[in-house]
Amino acid sequence: MFQKQSYSLHKYRNLLKPFMIVACDGYIVDCFGPYKATTSDAEIMTNLFSEGSALRSYFRENDIFILDRGFRDSISFLEGCGYKPYMPESLIEGEHQLTTAQANRSRCVTICRWVVEAVNGHFKRDFKLFRQEYFHRSLPHMMQNFQIAAALLNRFGVRFVDNIYATEILEIIRQQMNLENNLANMVEAQNMNRRTSYFQSITADRNNILYFPILEMRDLILFALGTYQIRQARSYYGEHVRFHGGYRIEVCSEQFHSSEYDLRGSTNGTTLIRGRIKSRHVTRRQYYVYILLENNIPGRTGITEYCCSCLVGRRTVGCCAHVMTLVWYLGWARHQQHISAPAEFLDGVIVREDDEE
Incomplete structure (x- = not known):
């Protein structure tokens, strides 16, 4: 049963999915999981923000969520919770290219979302344990090790800061x-x-x-x-x-x-x-x-x-x-x-x- 639930048809290998919430400066707010490979990001997000959850008390109305396309099925749910989710646009059926408006909105999302990908990369860069495959006997401790690594990154990692051209970039985007x-x-x-x-x-x-x-x-x-x-x-x-x-x-x-x-x-x-x-x-x-x-x-x-x-x-x-x-x-x-x-x-x-x- 475990082998079936942990097999990813996308990656063609067995894996488990930790889930992180990351602030815009790279600070890791919290880690959840591990989830089975067949669980979608949208499903995880919906479960984490269900009625009465601790995250619903932590986040405030009109908080902004920068997401990728894997969360598209949870967008309406997050909007119903009073949040403002943004993700890159998807192709309209029958089209081969995003419209100018869609492409521009997508760029505004990706220009912010790279922080999440950078933090994910730091786990493998800084911790050899996450650059290799886990043995079965060590799997029960995997999430605990991941949370310890996240705490170390929060304590000793370098926070992300704005680009030195950030003001000019924002002005160009507005224009x-x-x-x-x-x-x-x-x-x-x-x-x-x-x-x-x-x-x-x-x-x-x-x-x-x-x-x-x-x-x-x-x-x-x-x-x-x-x-x-x-x-x-x-x-x-x-x-x-x-x-x-x-x-x-x-x-x-x-x-x-x-x-x-x-x-x-x-x-x-x-x-x-x-x-x-x-x-x-x-x-x-x-x-x-x-x-x-x-x-x-x-x-x-x-x-x-x-x-x-x-x-x-x-x-x-x-x-x-x-x-x-x-x-x-x-x-x-x-x-x-x-x-x-x-x-x-x-x-x-x-x-x-x-x-x-």
């Missing part, structure tokens, strides 16, 4: 939260993903993209509203340069009427760039990235609009990792003396098919 992604609308209306004659290929390794503004690291952080996408961009760069020879970047050679689609920026001095970024998860999938530049405008203000064909590619609050990959390389990385791809020492471990031929 761009309700902006429509007009470039994405134009790309969709003109079916640009399938048009090859509109674009001329260029090589990112040459210095023939002089009109792309030179960016500082501060510009990249404010453009992405954080550092996560910047770290992902370096990984995408490493994969493309090492295994695919480079990026495929194209410049639109046709004239398009920016006023027809209310594109931001001047009507004359703009340049549209298209890049193709291969997916890190699906081998045969590639994403189309479009960046609209206003010529001769320095800094990140020279990038007037951008979009991508990925799930969250229509967002105007921050950007996806695929957009950041091009912005990171063209605006910052190619001006550095040396760019190293992550984990280069692992490239020679696996025998690649092209090496065998």
Whole structure:
């Protein structure tokens, strides 16, 4: 019975689920569990906040809960309790991409929720016991050990603080939260993903993209509203340069009427760039990235609009990792003396098919 209840069809292994409530500064409010692998997060949340529970007395009306999509079935319950739950948006049935409003709201959630993932990572980082599999005889003490580890993290762990650019990031979010992604609308209306004659290929390794503004690291952080996408961009760069020879970047050679689609920026001095970024998860999938530049405008203000064909590619609050990959390389990385791809020492471990031929 235990083996059946502890087997996760999602992870394809036996596991138990501790449950934590974490404050925005990384302080662990409490730990619960362990729960069987087949228990959903929404079910756990509903049981913990049932009528008369201690948590209902601890939390106050209008308290904000930052959740992931696994809690979607408990959202209405939490709202009925007087709380304000937020989670990333889900795709509408039949759609392949979030709307601009959905993508923006999702970014506002994930920009806060990373604290929970970071705290989860600290358990494995700081305690060897949680980096390995538990033996059956030690399982009765697992939750007690987990609670002790949580107490140690609360006592000796470093509290999270706001980013040094937090004030500027909040102001950017307020300005761009309700902006429509007009470039994405134009790309969709003109079916640009399938048009090859509109674009001329260029090589990112040459210095023939002089009109792309030179960016500082501060510009990249404010453009992405954080550092996560910047770290992902370096990984995408490493994969493309090492295994695919480079990026495929194209410049639109046709004239398009920016006023027809209310594109931001001047009507004359703009340049549209298209890049193709291969997916890190699906081998045969590639994403189309479009960046609209206003010529001769320095800094990140020279990038007037951008979009991508990925799930969250229509967002105007921050950007996806695929957009950041091009912005990171063209605006910052190619001006550095040396760019190293992550984990280069692992490239020679696996025998690649092209090496065998």
